[in-house]
Amino acid sequence: MSSYIFLTIDDIPQQVTPDIVGYLFKKNIPAVMFAVGENLEKYMDIAVQAVESGILIGNHSYSHPAFENLTYEEGVREIEKTERLIEEVYRRAGRERPVKVFRFPYLNKGGENKELFQNYLKEKGFSKIDDSMVGSKGYKAAGWDRDIDVTCSFDIQEYNIPPGTLTFEDIVRRLHEGDPGMGSNVFNTNEYNIVLLHSHDDTERIVPGYYKKLINMIIEQDVHIIKPEWTKFS
Numbered sequence: 001m002s003s004y005i006f007l008t009i010d011d012i013p014q015q016v017t018p019d020i021v022g023y024l025f026k027k028n029i030p031a032v033m034f035a036v037g038e039n040l041e042k043y044m045d046i047a048v049q050a051v052e053s054g055i056l057i058g059n060h061s062y063s064h065p066a067f068e069n070l071t072y073e074e075g076v077r078e079i080e081k082t083e084r085l086i087e088e089v090y091r092r093a094g095r096e097r098p099v100k101v102f103r104f105p106y107l108n109k110g111g112e113n114k115e116l117f118q119n120y121l122k123e124k125g126f127s128k129i130d131d132s133m134v135g136s137k138g139y140k141a142a143g144w145d146r147d148i149d150v151t152c153s154f155d156i157q158e159y160n161i162p163p164g165t166l167t168f169e170d171i172v173r174r175l176h177e178g179d180p181g182m183g184s185n186v187f188n189t190n191e192y193n194i195v196l197l198h199s200h201d202d203t204e205r206i207v208p209g210y211y212k213k214l215i216n217m218i219i220e221q222d223v224h225i226i227k228p229e230w231t232k233f234s
Contacts, residue, residue, distance in 0.1 A: 003188055005195045005218065006129055006228045007031040008152060009211075010060055010103065013039050013046035016204040020211050021046075025053045029215065030227040032129075032150070033199070034103045035089075037062030037082035044089060051093040057086055058101035058150065067104055068111030075110060075117055099230050100126045103150045121148040122233045130229040133192040138182030148233050152196035154184045158210055162202040168210065175217060187221045 009020065012033045024031050033055050040047055051057055061067075061078040070078065079102060090097040102121055104110070110117045128150050131139075136153035144151040156175065160166040166174075178185030184193050195218075203210050219225070 002222050002224050003186065003191045003193070004133075004224045004226050005154075005186060005193045007195055007197065007215075007225050008058075008103070008150065009033045009197045009199050011036055011039065011064070012050065012057075012199045013043040014199050014201045015043070016201050016211075017043070017046050017199045018049060019204075020199055021050045021053050021055060023212055023215075024055070027215075027219075029225050030054070031225075032056045032058055032101065032228065034058040034060035034101075034150075035082065035086060036060050036064050036105075037078075037085050038064075040082070040085040040089065044085070044092070047086075047089045048092045051089055051095050056098065056101070057089060058103060059083060059086060060103050061105050064105040066106050066108040067113070067117065068108050070110070070113075072110075072113045072116045075113065076120060079120075099232075100124070101128065101150050101230075102126050102148075107151055109147070109149065118148050125232065127230040127232040129194055130231045131192075131194060134194060135191060136182050136184040136193065138179075138184065139194075150194070152194045153182055154179055154186055154193045155196045156214060158203055158207075158214065159198045159200055161206055161210070162200070168207050168213075171214070172217065175214065186218060186223060 009031055012035050035057050059082045062081040067075050131145050134153050139153040158171050186193055
């Protein structure tokens, strides 16, 4: 039996993003890309191209802060400023925005204001990936299956390559061995995971085509990258 993943990619748009989008389009791979508002202001045309290619764009805040360091009002402004930019992306692409989704930077959900942010997302009509099939023990222990924002059950961690914290070989090893802390393994038979990758120019400079190499490794292990269904809270 096969395993299945929902592919999510953070921090778009950057200069490498069109190459990632083109690769996904060529391979017919569905993905959700989470946009940082500051990046949208610099590279909105890239985000428009992504939407035109069938990519779903989600909200990843305006300046990518850790939300526990913000007041509730500051956090709402981060979300709403980026919401306006995403709406403009869809307007320019001539496409209807199918669903509103949000991911906290660093998966930091706001500390003592977490429930306020969860209620805000609910009231504003945000949805999440239907994660009822995700079996990661760490994911459920953290309560992420009950939250409205989109988190992940397996973080590839390729963003640790530019600062030298991990090598590409470390990333490949971890991909094969799994994440014992989360109790998740992308290659486990009949397992579902929400996988986190990033669109980072710095990583591309050090390991050209890193996204292609990693996704190809996943596909070659008979892992199916599937389009998510959505759960809306009301």
